[in-house]
Amino acid sequence: xxxxxxxxxxxxxxxxxxxxxxxxxxxxxxxxxxxxxxxxxxxxxxxxxxxxxxxxxxxxxxxxxxxxxxxxxxxxxxxxxxxxxxxxxxxxxxxxxxxxxxxxxxxxxxxxxxxxxxxxxxxxxxxxxxxxxxxxxxxxxxxxxxxxxxxxxxxxxxxxxxxxxxxxxxxxxxxxxxxxxxxxxxxxxxxxxxxxxxxxxxxxxxxxxxxxxxxxxxxxxxxxxxxxxxxxxxxxxxxxxxxxxxxxxxxxxxxxxxxxxxxxxxxxxxxxxxxxxxxxxxxxxxxxxxxxxxxxxxxxxxxxxxxxxxxxxxxxxxxxxxxxxxxxx
Amino acid sequence: xxxxxxxxxxxxxxxxxxxxxxxxxxxxxxxxxxxxxxxxxxxxxxxxxxxxxxxxxxxxxxxxxxxxxxxxxxxxxxxxxxxxxxxxxxxxxxxxxxxxxxxxxxxxxxxxxxxxxxxxxxxxxxxxxxxxxxxxxxxxxxxxxxxxxxxxxxxxxxxxxxxxxxxxxxxxxxxxxxxxxxxxxxxxxxxxxxxxxxxxxxxxxxxxxxxxxxxxxxxxxxxxxxxxxxxxxxxxxxxxxxxxxxxxxxxxxxxxxxxxxxxxxxxxxxxxxxxxxxxxxxxxxxxxxxxxxxxxxxxxxxxxxxxxxxxxxxxxxxxxxxxxxxxxxxxxxxxxxxxxxxxxxxxxxxxxxxxxxxxxxxxxxxxxxxxxxxxxxxxxxxxxxxxxx
Numbered sequence: 001x002x003x004x005x006x007x008x009x010x011x012x013x014x015x016x017x018x019x020x021x022x023x024x025x026x027x028x029x030x031x032x033x034x035x036x037x038x039x040x041x042x043x044x045x046x047x048x049x050x051x052x053x054x055x056x057x058x059x060x061x062x063x064x065x066x067x068x069x070x071x072x073x074x075x076x077x078x079x080x081x082x083x084x085x086x087x088x089x090x091x092x093x094x095x096x097x098x099x100x101x102x103x104x105x106x107x108x109x110x111x112x113x114x115x116x117x118x119x120x121x122x123x124x125x126x127x128x129x130x131x132x133x134x135x136x137x138x139x140x141x142x143x144x145x146x147x148x149x150x151x152x153x154x155x156x157x158x159x160x161x162x163x164x165x166x167x168x169x170x171x172x173x174x175x176x177x178x179x180x181x182x183x184x185x186x187x188x189x190x191x192x193x194x195x196x197x198x199x200x201x202x203x204x205x206x207x208x209x210x211x212x213x214x215x216x217x218x219x220x221x222x223x224x225x226x227x228x229x230x231x232x233x234x235x236x237x238x239x240x241x242x243x244x245x246x247x248x249x250x251x252x253x254x255x256x257x258x259x260x261x262x263x264x265x266x267x268x269x270x271x272x273x274x275x276x277x278x279x280x281x282x283x284x285x286x287x288x289x290x291x292x293x294x295x296x297x298x299x300x301x302x303x304x305x306x307x308x309x310x311x312x313x314x315x316x317x318x319x320x321x322x323x324x325x326x327x328x329x
Numbered sequence: 330x331x332x333x334x335x336x337x338x339x340x341x342x343x344x345x346x347x348x349x350x351x352x353x354x355x356x357x358x359x360x361x362x363x364x365x366x367x368x369x370x371x372x373x374x375x376x377x378x379x380x381x382x383x384x385x386x387x388x389x390x391x392x393x394x395x396x397x398x399x400x401x402x403x404x405x406x407x408x409x410x411x412x413x414x415x416x417x418x419x420x421x422x423x424x425x426x427x428x429x430x431x432x433x434x435x436x437x438x439x440x441x442x443x444x445x446x447x448x449x450x451x452x453x454x455x456x457x458x459x460x461x462x463x464x465x466x467x468x469x470x471x472x473x474x475x476x477x478x479x480x481x482x483x484x485x486x487x488x489x490x491x492x493x494x495x496x497x498x499x500x501x502x503x504x505x506x507x508x509x510x511x512x513x514x515x516x517x518x519x520x521x522x523x524x525x526x527x528x529x530x531x532x533x534x535x536x537x538x539x540x541x542x543x544x545x546x547x548x549x550x551x552x553x554x555x556x557x558x559x560x561x562x563x564x565x566x567x568x569x570x571x572x573x574x575x576x577x578x579x580x581x582x583x584x585x586x587x588x589x590x591x592x593x594x595x596x597x598x599x600x601x602x603x604x605x606x607x608x609x610x611x612x613x614x615x616x617x618x619x620x621x622x623x624x625x626x627x628x629x630x631x632x633x634x635x636x637x638x639x640x641x642x643x644x645x646x647x648x649x650x651x652x653x654x655x656x657x658x659x660x661x662x663x664x665x666x667x668x669x670x671x672x673x674x675x676x677x678x679x680x681x682x683x684x685x686x687x688x689x690x691x692x693x694x695x696x697x698x699x700x701x702x703x704x705x706x707x708x709x710x711x712x713x714x715x716x717x718x
Contacts, residue, residue: 015447021454025693034454065453079621088619088633089452089657091593096501096561098452098593101619142619148628149635150597193566227521251521268517272524274446274461274503275512285517292518309503310447310459 003286003298004055005325008185008222008244008265009130009305010067011045011060012314013038038062042119048315049125052322055299056128056183056218059119066099067187067305068132068140074114075167077102077141088142093193094225095272095308104143108163114171117179128183129175133221134165134207135200139190152196158203165210172215183218186211186240187305192226192249201234209239220244220265224304229254236261246303247285248272255293264295267303269317274309276316279323286328300324333487335717336671336685336710337420339650341590341613342432342491342558343690344413344425344699350406353386356393362386369696373412378405403428404479411484417700418707421487421554426690428476432493432558433501434458439472440539446503455693461503462531468539471546478550489554490547491590495536495575497561499528507531529571536578544583554586556613560689563594569602577607586610588650592689593618596636600643612640613650615688617670618657624665626672634670637677649678652688653709654702659694661701667709672716680717685710 013021017037023029045060064070065085071077072084079087087100120127138145138160145157175181186208191197197204212219222244228235229251235243236258244265245252255264268285269277286300300321306314349366352358363383370379385402389395410425429435434457437443442464448456477490505512508527514520544555557579562572580587588611591599596614603612620633640649653670654662667685674683685706691699 013450018448018450018454018456021450022456025454085453086658089593091560091563091595093566093595094564096451096457096564098455100452148632149638247517248520248524253518253521266517272503273505273508273512274459275505275508281513281515284515288517307450310449312447 001290001298003300003325003328005300005321006054006056006128007049007058007306007318008301009187009271010064010307011058011062011305012307012309012311013062014041014311017041043122046119046123048318050123052319053325054125054322056126057123058128058130059123061130063116066097068099068102068137070116071114071132071137072100072102074112075102075108075110077104077143079103092189094189095304097308099140102137102141102143104138104141104145104160106144108160108167110167110170113174115175117175120175120179120181126183127179127181128185129181130185130187131168131171133186133188133191134161134168134211135204136188136190137164139194154199157200161200161203161207162210165207168211169213169215172211172217176216181217183220184212184215185220185222185244188221188223189225191231192223192228197231205238212239218242220263222265222267222301223250224267225249227251233258242299244301248303252289252293255295260293260295262295263297263299264289264293265299265301267301269300269302269306269321271302271304271306271308274313276313277320279320279327282320282324283327286324333420335680335714336683338418338707338710339421339489339684339686340414340419340423340425341556341650341686341688341690342426343429343692344410344427345692345694345696346406346427347409347696349382349386350402350409350427353389353402354399356390358386358390369409373409373416375409375412378408381405407476407480408483411480413696413700414703415484415486417703419486419703421489421684422484423488423491424476424480426491426692431457432491432690433498436472436493436498437502439469440466440498440535441469442466442506443502457501459501459503461505462499462507463505465506466531466534466539468542471543473543474546474550477547477552481551487554488552489556489588490552491556491558492540492543494557494559494589495540495579496532496572497559498535498539499532500561500564502531504528504531525565525568528568532571532575533578536575540575540579541581541583544580544585544587548583548585552585554588554610555580556588556590558590560590560592560594562589562591563596563598566595566598569599570605573602573605576609577605580608588613590614590650590689592652597639600639603645604643609647611648611650611684612645613652613684613686615652617652617655617662617688620655620670622660622666624669626669626676628673631670631673634673634677637674641677648682648684649674650684650686653685654687654691654706656687656689656691656694659698661698662705662709664705664708664712667706668712668716671710671713675713675717
């Protein structure tokens with residue numbers, strides 16, 4: 001079986017760039033200087049993936065304030081007389097990272113481009129983009145779909161899932177046309193822990209259908225922050241080609257009990273630990289998966305976005321992943 | 330507690346370090362740093378210390394390796410922060426963590442068994458230095474003791490010592506020690522669940538071997554109140570029992586008021602586990618971050634304070650440290666807005682339980698912004714008292 005490898009989330013900024021960001025915040029460095037370094041670093045990370053022979057290349061999203069921000073900005077999801085950069089700071093579950101919570105005040109519509117293509121266009125190879133899943137985006141937002149105690153209002157939640165899926169679909173088609181994108185990953189940090197997942201399962205399925213309708217790209221749903229095995233076997237019926245899981249939080253033993261009919265993205269590089277995985281061990285993991293789970297196809301990926309480790313460690317982990325791939329070939 | 334008014338005002342943690350302190354310590358203070366020093370000292374009625382600080386800065390410029398001079402400058406910065414908070418009108422204070430690098434990096438530097446790995450981003454351009462646990466944690470020295478001993482001689486106001494909690498230290502660290510056997514695991518089918526067990530072991534070890542001895546040393550030297558900072562408390566909703574367990578272990582058997590600070594979290598997951606916290610004096614949480622800017626003491630306007638209902642519904646004893654200032658914006662909350670936030674909380678939980686504070690530390694705000702916010706917070710508390718007369 002051919003095994004693939006690629007990355008699947010925001011990549012870390014270097015120590016130097018992080019220091020420069022602080023300096024900019026304190027008014028000691030100009031925005032231009034900061035962004036110049038960020039641009040150079042983005043290109044460096046793209047080249048790293050290309051040189052290591054990854055099957056799909058991401059731009060690393062180094063300019064993103066958080067994994068929802070460009071969307072919240074494009075859709076203008078904020079308080080009156082404010083902007084998305086001033087939305088409430090909210091902790092992302094399972095990590096010490098934060099996002100600014102989008103505020104949905106009416107049904108969603110969009111006429112603006114969401115994703116900045118300038119770095120995607122620099123990629124020589126197959127281009128992959130990462131967007132929040134419809135469920136994750138609406139779930140992590142505040143607004144008309146929640147009551148005053150924060151509980152979900154079911155009907156409006158469902159409507160917003162449809163709205164957002166259509167917005168994503170439009171944007172993906174634009175990215176395919178304008179930027180030659182050939183892989184779309186839906187980032188799904190909520191599905192595995194949200195209490196409401198089972199209730200909304202059909203709507204989650206419909207929203208993914210809407211989001212992927214008529215698109216040519218490879219599609220995946222990467223589930224992190226919890227145990228994805230609890231959704232078997234219906235997990236395998238979701239309308240995406242690939243399912244990604246966190247091998248440290250998912251009981252993948254259960255995957256061996258079903259006929260795994262999807263392309264499995266196994267999150268074996270641990271973004272929550274500084275320990276750099278040995279390439280031989282990663283290769284062994286792949287062999288164990290192939291032997292016992294027998295997925296339709298297999299890709300090796302990080303379990304969560306690599307921004308959770310310092311860049312120099314992330315680079316070592318990325319190199320180890322590439323080395324494992326070579327061993328397997 | 331003695332001599333505290335209704336709705337006592339308090340700080341939560343950090344303040345930005347003044348530029349004369351930052352640049353002065355490296356021997357690079359500029360004329361504009363000195364100008365700023367003079368302006369602030371005048372504003373805070375610290376003029377009698379200005380000449381001494383300028384002299385210290387000048388001496389450090391000529392003798393950049395003199396650690397005694399640098400220590401004296403840091404102490405001036407502590408005095409500055411104390412006075413800053415006193416002049417803003419706060420009742421319960423500390424030193425804005427002027428001697429600490431940051432709430433994670435600083436304590437980790439004083440704990441055996443950790444190794445720094447580099448910087449990571451938390452959001453926007455915010456970052457922190459992250460370490461890995463590489464051996465069994467133990468305390469090098471009670472790391473807040475000298476700071477506290479110095480401060481207690483410098484103010485008559487009540488001091489509350491902020492201490493980063495065991496769970497947060499564990500959750501924010503990589504684990505290369507307790508998880509070692511799992512990290513070297515060569516069977517992928519054995520990875521599931523290992524991280525959680527390893528983190529529990531590390532967190533309990535930190536509570537027993539590091540935080541409790543630290544708190545004990547403070548209590549022995551006169552500390553009456555420690556605030557255990559646990560911003561990571563709700564990171565894993567199924568682990569909040571561990572947060573409770575480490576809190577209890579950290580202050581077990583010690584004669585001290587112990588409170589807990591948490592922020593930017595889904596607090597609902599703390600219930601009902603929170604009921605198992607033993608003698609928690611105060612829950613200081615962030616609220617204003619999610620609130621509207623409109624005036625009014627009713628539920629529709631105070632959307633950021635929904636979680637107060639949980640305290641009421643679950644009958645959680647203890648006081649509330651009510652976050653009334655959003656620390657992530659330069660917008661200055663008006664005294665009237667602060668008043669309404671307080672009055673709403675008083676209506677839900679009863680006025681005697683409400684303490685007033687910023688959502689979190691103000692270190693990311695410039696000093697003039699922090700001062701304006703804190704001053705209005707004190708004014709708002711006064712307005713709330715008057716409203717209930």
